Amino acid sequence: MKKYEIRLSGSGGQGVILAxxxxxxxxxxxxxNAIQTQSYGPEARGGASKAEVIISNNEINYPxxxxxxxxxxxxxxxxxKYIASLDKDGTLIVDEGIELSGNEPIKVYKLPILKNAxxxxxxxxxxxxISIGAIYELIGEDILDKDIMLRSISGRVPPPTVQKNIxxxxxGIKLIRGYYE
Amino acid sequence: xxDKGYALVQGxxxxxxxxxxxxxxxxxxxxITPSTEIAEISSQKLPKLGGKFIQMxxxxxxxxxxxxxxxxxxxxMTATSGPGxxxxxxxxxxxxxxxxxxxxxxxQRGGPSTGLPTxxxxxxxxxxxxxxxxxxxxxxxxxxxxxxTFEYTVKAFNLAEKYRTPVILLMDEIVGHMREKMAFKNIxxxxxxxxxxxxxxPEDYVAYKPDKDMIPPMASFGEGYxxxxxxxxxxxxxxxxxxxxxxxxxxxxxxxxVEKNIDDFSYFEEYKLEDAEIVIIAYGGVSRSAKSAVxxxxxxxxxxxLFRPITIWPLLEKQINKVSLHAKExxxxxxxxxxxxxxxxxxxxxxxxxxxxxxxxxxxITPEEIIEAIGGNYEL
Numbered sequence: 001m002k003k004y005e006i007r008l009s010g011s012g013g014q015g016v017i018l019a020x021x022x023x024x025x026x027x028x029x030x031x032x033n034a035i036q037t038q039s040y041g042p043e044a045r046g047g048a049s050k051a052e053v054i055i056s057n058n059e060i061n062y063p064x065x066x067x068x069x070x071x072x073x074x075x076x077x078x079x080x081k082y083i084a085s086l087d088k089d090g091t092l093i094v095d096e097g098i099e100l101s102g103n104e105p106i107k108v109y110k111l112p113i114l115k116n117a118x119x120x121x122x123x124x125x126x127x128x129x130i131s132i133g134a135i136y137e138l139i140g141e142d143i144l145d146k147d148i149m150l151r152s153i154s155g156r157v158p159p160p161t162v163q164k165n166i167x168x169x170x171x172g173i174k175l176i177r178g179y180y181e
Numbered sequence: 182x183x184d185k186g187y188a189l190v191q192g193x194x195x196x197x198x199x200x201x202x203x204x205x206x207x208x209x210x211x212x213i214t215p216s217t218e219i220a221e222i223s224s225q226k227l228p229k230l231g232g233k234f235i236q237m238x239x240x241x242x243x244x245x246x247x248x249x250x251x252x253x254x255x256x257x258m259t260a261t262s263g264p265g266x267x268x269x270x271x272x273x274x275x276x277x278x279x280x281x282x283x284x285x286x287x288x289q290r291g292g293p294s295t296g297l298p299t300x301x302x303x304x305x306x307x308x309x310x311x312x313x314x315x316x317x318x319x320x321x322x323x324x325x326x327x328x329x330t331f332e333y334t335v336k337a338f339n340l341a342e343k344y345r346t347p348v349i350l351l352m353d354e355i356v357g358h359m360r361e362k363m364a365f366k367n368i369x370x371x372x373x374x375x376x377x378x379x380x381x382x383p384e385d386y387v388a389y390k391p392d393k394d395m396i397p398p399m400a401s402f403g404e405g406y407x408x409x410x411x412x413x414x415x416x417x418x419x420x421x422x423x424x425x426x427x428x429x430x431x432x433x434x435x436x437x438x439v440e441k442n443i444d445d446f447s448y449f450e451e452y453k454l455e456d457a458e459i460v461i462i463a464y465g466g467v468s469r470s471a472k473s474a475v476x477x478x479x480x481x482x483x484x485x486x487l488f489r490p491i492t493i494w495p496l497l498e499k500q501i502n503k504v505s506l507h508a509k510e511x512x513x514x515x516x517x518x519x520x521x522x523x524x525x526x527x528x529x530x531x532x533x534x535x536x537x538x539x540x541x542x543x544x545x546i547t548p549e550e551i552i553e554a555i556g557g558n559y560e561l
Contacts, residue, residue, distance in 0.1 A: 021360060025189040028362045034189065036360040040299055062473040062548050063359050063466075 004055040005065040010074035012049045015128030020051035026152040027055045126168035133172020190363040192356045193218035199334030206232035207257040209246035215354040216288035219260035240265035244272035254401025260286035274313030275412045282341035286350045288357035300543030301354035303516040318439035321349040321494040323464045327363045339374035355466025390417040395438035448491035457486025460508040474551035498528045505529035514538040
């Protein structure tokens with residue numbers, strides 16, 4: 001398998017760090033190697049937040065991403081900051097509210113992540129899980145088993161919200177599947 | 182946990198798991214990024230094991246509390262980052278002269294002062310050795326992975342107990358906050374060392390009379406053995422003395438009991454060193470970049486290797502000197518302005534050139550930066 005270098009970015013409180021943990025957790029459960037790191041500012045809410053996951057079947061030494069092959073950006077600020085770090089053959093997933101600069105790779109998914117979180121789930125708290133649904137659909141079931149993904153989500157979100165988050169994950173999958181329809 | 186026994190674990194979480202496996206039953210601390218998870222998880226797990234967690238008013242008190250708990254016979258730890266580590270220094274010296282086993286975790290962040298709270302650095306290397314005043318023993322260990330954080334937290338406790346001295350687990354934000362796979366080991370497979378207790382009756386106990394191994398047996402308070410504990414220079418009874426002879430003997434003994442036993446805990450990794458002409462020396466988070474750099478340099482037919490000290494104090498003089506005998510050049514890569522490189526230079530005794538690769542902007546040194554630094558200077 002190829003090495004996946006996934007960067008998730010947004011603002012503090014959007015849950016991109018949790019999303020990255022869920023992805024890494026699923027990869028380890030799958031028997032692959034994964035490393036998750038993060039960087040954030042001193043604020044608890046707001047400010048730029050970035051999380052990274054590297055998934056590989058080889059040993060991973062340097063724990064950070066050099067060139068991302070998947071970039072998720074949920075805010076304009078995060079997009080502006082990290083778009084340059086995306087490989088030209090990589091895949092970009094952005095919220096539909098983001099204005100693209102014109103330097104994107106060919107594979108771009110502009111999705112109503114924040115809108116659907118509010119409209120369908122009445123909370124922007126699930127935007128991160130919709131996002132990993134989309135990422136999961138792009139990585140493919142050959143790499144990560146869906147049951148393992150669902151177990152990883154269930155184990156890492158607050159227990160009363162498990163069902164809602166699983167539905168949010170399915171929503172992310174649907175957004176990619178329906179993208180070109 | 183997957184079927185091979187691996188789970189995704191954070192470095193700070195692994196530190197707590199290691200401490201609990203080693204027998205920690207007391208934690209006192211004051212939360213500070215990037216070490217906060219150590220306090221947080223300790224507060225969740227210790228009460229369930231009959232242990233105690235106390236959030237103290239500051240780091241001076243945290244350090245005092247773990248010394249007190251350890252004197253009562255309980256394995257104790259605190260965790261902090263740069264600003265808190267500075268505040269702990271006075272009582273670290275107290276633990277050194279009173280020979281109280283304890284573990285201090287410093288997950289390094291950018292300094293000085295409150296610096297860069299959420300960013301990695303390795304600026305406390307010299308502080309781990311010389312932060313407290315006076316001549317004193319110093320043991321500091323630097324893990325570079327989640328698995329190693331577990332293992333070397335156990336070893337930190339073992340060394341503290343065996344040598345009756347404070348031991349510093351010198352982590353950095355990279356290792357503390359990173360999540361990767363870790364194998365949970367069966368507790369029965371882990372070597373656990375407990376402090377040596379007196380064999381004599383309480384009335385015959387001379388608290389600071391060392392055995393042949395230079396280490397005095399340690400009674401716990403509350404067991405009926407009465408003795409005096411002071412930060413003043415003391416004789417074998419534990420009471421203060423101004424005797425020049427006794428003072429010299431005490432300081433030499435507490436330093437020697439550690440430094441003369443360095444072979445017992447010289448932990449390091451050698452990677453592709455056999456024929457290496459260019460040797461990178463790196464520790465903690467940076468050593469992961471260095472390993473990637475070595476692999477890349479080898480692809481370019483540059484004979485590079487890595488020497489990675491895990492025991493960072495006392496200095497692994499013997500091993501570094503050996504490396505310097507075979508290398509053309511040594512590059513010391515660290516997230517500070519060159520603290521360990523001066524020590525490497527000293528140990529290398531001018532056998533080869535020692536160069537520095539440094540970064541203090543709050544980011545991990547990248548493999549590319551190491552390769553560039555070496556490529557530019559390498560004479561093919």
